[in-house]
Amino acid sequence: EDQVTQSPEALRLQEGESSSLNCSYTVSGLRGLFWYRQDPGKGPEFLFTLYSAGEEKEKERLKATLTKKESFLHITAPKPEDSATYLCAVEGDNYGQNFVFGPGTRLSVLP
Amino acid sequence: DTEVTQTPKHLVMGMTNKKSLKCEQHMGHRAMYWYKQKAKKPPELMFVYSYEKLSINESVPSRFSPECPNSSLLNLHLHALQPEDSALYLCASSREAASLMETQYFGPGTRLLVL
Numbered sequence: 001e002d003q004v005t006q007s008p009e010a011l012r013l014q015e016g017e018s019s020s021l022n023c024s025y026t027v028s029g030l031r032g033l034f035w036y037r038q039d040p041g042k043g044p045e046f047l048f049t050l051y052s053a054g055e056e057k058e059k060e061r062l063k064a065t066l067t068k069k070e071s072f073l074h075i076t077a078p079k080p081e082d083s084a085t086y087l088c089a090v091e092g093d094n095y096g097q098n099f100v101f102g103p104g105t106r107l108s109v110l111p
Numbered sequence: 112d113t114e115v116t117q118t119p120k121h122l123v124m125g126m127t128n129k130k131s132l133k134c135e136q137h138m139g140h141r142a143m144y145w146y147k148q149k150a151k152k153p154p155e156l157m158f159v160y161s162y163e164k165l166s167i168n169e170s171v172p173s174r175f176s177p178e179c180p181n182s183s184l185l186n187l188h189l190h191a192l193q194p195e196d197s198a199l200y201l202c203a204s205s206r207e208a209a210s211l212m213e214t215q216y217f218g219p220g221t222r223l224l225v226l
Binding site: 034036041042043044045046049087089099101102103104 | 115117152153154155156199201203214215216217218219220222
């Protein structure tokens with residue numbers, strides 16, 4: 001069975017304190033790994049798609065990387081507005097039935 | 112434009128009511144999705160429509176009935192719901208139907224409360 005786990009469950013950072021979020025996955029034939037940001041009571045906002053091990057993508061203070069077993073979302077010098085829940089999702093060989101979200105990491109950035 | 116809109120934003124209904132949730136996108140996407148999200152949990156896939164045809168039904172109870180009138184619209188008809196069905200209902204769309212590695216764009220959701 002395909003599984004996605006994320007760690008830590010919650011993370012509290014001081015403004016400017018860089019850190020990384022982890023997404024570990026077990027899926028048959030990874031087709032894509034997706035990172036989303038979700039604010040309370042709102043829909044997930046797309047951040048990145050990674051397709052193959054070694055791939056990296058950046059957007060402002062965020063950088064996503066992918067290996068064969070996990071992905072990291074690095075946050076450099078975070079600001080309070082980066083506070084949100086960060087979700088990763090994976091899609092495997094069996095499309096749709098294998099689009100699985102991880103439980104998320106709740107990030108709080110304190111001023 | 113990567114906007115998916117959902118109405119209503121909030122909905123309160125009794126267990127005997129019939130209501131509908133609406134989702135709309137004008138990005139020319141051919142796949143549309145319904146998700147259910149409980150508090151502090153990730154979204155759970157309910158239905159997938161591909162070229163206006165239901166392609167995935169993740170064992171959702173029949174009190175939820177999806178409908179895709181055209182490629183831009185997706186409805187979720189609700190009937191005889193239970194209090195445990197209270198959740199945030201999210202709609203999403205992606206460019207290609209039955210797509211592989213296609214990014215899904217989410218709407219803001221409808222917050223449903225069943226009394």
